[in-house]
Amino acid sequence: xxxxxxxxxxxxxxxxxxxxxxxxxxxxxxxxxxxxxxxxxxxxxxxxxxxxxxxxxxxxxxxxxxxxxxxxxxxxxxxxxxx
Numbered sequence: 001x002x003x004x005x006x007x008x009x010x011x012x013x014x015x016x017x018x019x020x021x022x023x024x025x026x027x028x029x030x031x032x033x034x035x036x037x038x039x040x041x042x043x044x045x046x047x048x049x050x051x052x053x054x055x056x057x058x059x060x061x062x063x064x065x066x067x068x069x070x071x072x073x074x075x076x077x078x079x080x081x082x083x
Contacts, residue, residue: 006053014053016078017060022048024067036066 006014021044025033030048034041039059046052047063064074 011050011053013078014047015050017053017055017074018048018050020074020077021063021067024069033063033066037062039063 025048030044031041034044037044037059039062043052043055043059044063047055047059060074061071063069064071
């Protein structure tokens with residue numbers, strides 16, 4: 001299966017998600033948050049650094065829960081700014 005290349009907008013949204021997760025995680029370790037979310041620390045690292053700009057919905061939902069973010073807040077903070 002060949003994956004369709006990501007658009008610049010998808011890459012930017014992934015970068016915003018990564019920045020938000022790092023910001024909200026604060027001083028807590030990646031290992032702690034990843035374990036709480038039920039994912040590997042490497043997966044969290046890839047998401048935070050933009051190397052995995054389109055993580056699965058359930059991964060994002062688990063991270064939001066582990067960080068105390070509502071999905072609505074996460075969407076608002078990661079959405080593209082109005083043009």
